[in-house]
Amino acid sequence: MAAIDQALVSILLNGLTPTGAAGIPGTAIGTPVGTSAMKIRLNSTLSTASAAGTDIGTQTSGYTAGGWTSLGQSTASASGTAVGVPLTTQSFVSSGSPTAVVSFDLTGSAAQRGFWGPFNGQPVNVASGNTFQVTGGSGAAAGIQISLT
Protein backbone atom coordinates (compact mmCIF):
# COMPACT_ATOMS: atom_id res chain seq x y z
CA MET A 1 0.00 0.00 0.00
CA ALA A 2 1.28 3.40 -0.87
CA ALA A 3 1.61 5.57 2.16
CA ILE A 4 4.27 8.13 1.56
CA ASP A 5 3.99 11.63 0.29
CA GLN A 6 5.06 11.93 -3.35
CA ALA A 7 7.36 14.82 -2.64
CA LEU A 8 9.16 12.70 -0.06
CA VAL A 9 9.47 9.84 -2.54
CA SER A 10 11.34 12.14 -4.87
CA ILE A 11 13.54 13.43 -2.07
CA LEU A 12 14.50 9.90 -1.11
CA LEU A 13 15.24 8.97 -4.71
CA ASN A 14 17.17 12.13 -5.37
CA GLY A 15 19.17 11.75 -2.22
CA LEU A 16 20.33 8.33 -3.31
CA THR A 17 21.07 9.00 -6.96
CA PRO A 18 23.46 11.35 -8.80
CA THR A 19 20.93 14.11 -9.30
CA GLY A 20 23.04 16.87 -7.77
CA ALA A 21 25.51 19.19 -9.48
CA ALA A 22 28.21 17.35 -11.45
CA GLY A 23 26.63 14.05 -10.55
CA ILE A 24 26.77 14.27 -6.80
CA PRO A 25 23.88 12.88 -4.78
CA GLY A 26 20.90 15.19 -4.76
CA THR A 27 19.19 16.85 -1.82
CA ALA A 28 20.59 15.54 1.40
CA ILE A 29 18.18 13.32 3.24
CA GLY A 30 17.54 14.84 6.63
CA THR A 31 16.63 18.33 5.64
CA PRO A 32 13.15 17.69 4.18
CA VAL A 33 11.54 17.25 7.55
CA GLY A 34 13.72 19.67 9.44
CA THR A 35 15.87 19.06 12.47
CA SER A 36 13.35 19.71 15.26
CA ALA A 37 11.07 17.24 17.01
CA MET A 38 8.50 15.63 14.74
CA LYS A 39 4.73 15.57 15.25
CA ILE A 40 1.78 13.29 14.66
CA ARG A 41 -1.03 15.25 13.05
CA LEU A 42 -4.52 13.81 13.44
CA ASN A 43 -7.08 14.32 10.72
CA SER A 44 -10.83 14.10 10.45
CA THR A 45 -10.57 13.27 6.76
CA LEU A 46 -8.37 10.87 4.88
CA SER A 47 -4.89 11.96 3.89
CA THR A 48 -3.67 11.15 0.42
CA ALA A 49 -0.28 10.85 -1.24
CA SER A 50 -0.63 14.46 -2.32
CA ALA A 51 -2.17 16.22 0.66
CA ALA A 52 -2.83 15.88 4.36
CA GLY A 53 -6.33 15.40 5.66
CA THR A 54 -8.11 18.05 7.68
CA ASP A 55 -6.44 18.62 11.04
CA ILE A 56 -8.83 17.88 13.91
CA GLY A 57 -7.74 21.16 15.48
CA THR A 58 -7.11 22.03 19.10
CA GLN A 59 -9.08 19.83 21.48
CA THR A 60 -10.16 20.17 25.11
CA SER A 61 -6.74 19.00 26.23
CA GLY A 62 -3.82 17.00 24.95
CA TYR A 63 -3.86 18.11 21.32
CA THR A 64 -3.06 21.44 19.72
CA ALA A 65 -3.66 22.12 16.05
CA GLY A 66 -0.69 20.88 14.08
CA GLY A 67 -0.17 17.68 15.94
CA TRP A 68 1.02 15.84 19.00
CA THR A 69 4.52 16.74 20.09
CA SER A 70 6.96 15.08 22.48
CA LEU A 71 6.62 11.76 20.68
CA GLY A 72 9.89 10.47 22.12
CA GLN A 73 12.80 8.92 20.24
CA SER A 74 11.59 5.89 18.31
CA THR A 75 13.78 2.85 18.04
CA ALA A 76 15.81 3.21 14.85
CA SER A 77 15.30 0.88 11.93
CA ALA A 78 18.04 -1.69 11.43
CA SER A 79 18.36 -4.00 8.45
CA GLY A 80 15.08 -2.73 7.10
CA THR A 81 12.94 -3.24 10.20
CA ALA A 82 9.87 -1.11 10.71
CA VAL A 83 9.95 1.98 12.90
CA GLY A 84 7.30 2.16 15.61
CA VAL A 85 5.82 5.53 16.62
CA PRO A 86 5.21 7.06 19.04
CA LEU A 87 7.62 5.94 21.74
CA THR A 88 5.56 7.81 24.33
CA THR A 89 1.80 7.19 24.49
CA GLN A 90 -0.17 10.14 23.13
CA SER A 91 -3.74 11.09 24.00
CA PHE A 92 -6.26 13.90 23.88
CA VAL A 93 -9.62 14.67 25.44
CA SER A 94 -12.16 15.35 22.72
CA SER A 95 -14.09 18.59 22.43
CA GLY A 96 -16.56 16.79 20.24
CA SER A 97 -15.53 18.69 17.14
CA PRO A 98 -14.89 16.85 14.99
CA THR A 99 -16.41 13.62 16.20
CA ALA A 100 -14.09 11.23 14.42
CA VAL A 101 -10.41 10.60 13.83
CA VAL A 102 -9.69 9.18 10.40
CA SER A 103 -6.01 9.45 9.51
CA PHE A 104 -2.64 10.75 10.60
CA ASP A 105 0.41 12.40 9.11
CA LEU A 106 3.88 12.07 10.59
CA THR A 107 5.27 15.55 10.03
CA GLY A 108 8.27 17.70 10.70
CA SER A 109 7.94 20.45 13.30
CA ALA A 110 6.92 22.89 10.58
CA ALA A 111 4.25 20.58 9.14
CA GLN A 112 6.46 19.05 6.45
CA ARG A 113 4.70 15.85 5.41
CA GLY A 114 6.22 12.42 5.49
CA PHE A 115 4.41 9.20 6.09
CA TRP A 116 0.66 9.11 6.42
CA GLY A 117 -2.08 6.57 6.78
CA PRO A 118 -5.62 5.79 7.87
CA PHE A 119 -6.16 4.45 11.37
CA ASN A 120 -7.12 0.83 11.41
CA GLY A 121 -10.89 0.77 11.92
CA GLN A 122 -11.39 4.40 10.94
CA PRO A 123 -13.39 6.49 11.37
CA VAL A 124 -12.75 6.29 15.11
CA ASN A 125 -15.61 8.07 16.84
CA VAL A 126 -14.50 10.07 19.86
CA ALA A 127 -17.42 11.69 21.65
CA SER A 128 -17.00 14.92 23.58
CA GLY A 129 -15.20 14.24 26.86
CA ASN A 130 -13.83 10.91 25.76
CA THR A 131 -10.12 10.28 25.36
CA PHE A 132 -8.43 9.06 22.19
CA GLN A 133 -5.07 7.44 22.74
CA VAL A 134 -2.39 6.05 20.46
CA THR A 135 -0.28 3.42 22.11
CA GLY A 136 3.34 4.27 22.64
CA GLY A 137 6.14 1.81 22.89
CA SER A 138 9.50 0.63 21.70
CA GLY A 139 9.68 -0.90 18.24
CA ALA A 140 6.92 -3.39 17.52
CA ALA A 141 4.91 -2.32 20.58
CA ALA A 142 4.08 1.13 19.25
CA GLY A 143 0.64 1.85 17.84
CA ILE A 144 1.86 2.88 14.40
CA GLN A 145 4.35 0.76 12.46
CA ILE A 146 6.08 2.31 9.47
CA SER A 147 8.17 0.50 6.90
CA LEU A 148 9.43 1.24 3.41
CA THR A 149 9.21 -1.50 0.82
Next chain:
Amino acid sequence: MSIPGLRDDEPAGWVVYDPDGGLVAAGPQTVIEASADAGEET
Protein backbone atom coordinates in the same frame (compact mmCIF):
# COMPACT_ATOMS: atom_id res chain seq x y z
CA MET B 1 -4.86 -6.17 29.13
CA SER B 2 -7.60 -7.94 27.24
CA ILE B 3 -9.36 -5.64 24.80
CA PRO B 4 -12.61 -6.59 23.06
CA GLY B 5 -12.08 -6.95 19.34
CA LEU B 6 -8.39 -7.68 19.65
CA ARG B 7 -6.60 -10.99 19.98
CA ASP B 8 -4.68 -11.35 23.22
CA ASP B 9 -1.42 -11.42 21.26
CA GLU B 10 -2.36 -8.39 19.20
CA PRO B 11 -1.19 -5.01 20.52
CA ALA B 12 -3.65 -2.13 20.56
CA GLY B 13 -2.89 0.67 18.18
CA TRP B 14 -5.46 3.09 19.51
CA VAL B 15 -7.93 3.14 22.38
CA VAL B 16 -10.91 5.35 23.28
CA TYR B 17 -11.81 5.80 26.94
CA ASP B 18 -14.83 7.47 28.53
CA PRO B 19 -14.33 10.16 31.19
CA ASP B 20 -14.41 7.51 33.91
CA GLY B 21 -11.62 5.56 32.27
CA GLY B 22 -13.90 2.88 30.90
CA LEU B 23 -12.97 1.31 27.58
CA VAL B 24 -15.18 2.52 24.73
CA ALA B 25 -13.38 1.13 21.69
CA ALA B 26 -10.00 -0.06 20.53
CA GLY B 27 -8.32 -0.98 17.31
CA PRO B 28 -5.26 -2.87 16.17
CA GLN B 29 -1.97 -1.27 15.20
CA THR B 30 -1.87 0.82 12.08
CA VAL B 31 0.73 -0.75 9.83
CA ILE B 32 2.04 1.49 7.08
CA GLU B 33 4.03 -0.30 4.41
CA ALA B 34 5.05 2.56 2.22
CA SER B 35 6.24 1.91 -1.28
CA ALA B 36 7.67 4.14 -3.91
CA ASP B 37 4.75 3.68 -6.26
CA ALA B 38 3.09 6.50 -4.30
CA GLY B 39 -0.43 5.31 -4.88
CA GLU B 40 -0.18 4.09 -8.45
CA GLU B 41 -1.56 0.59 -8.34
CA THR B 42 -0.57 -1.64 -11.22
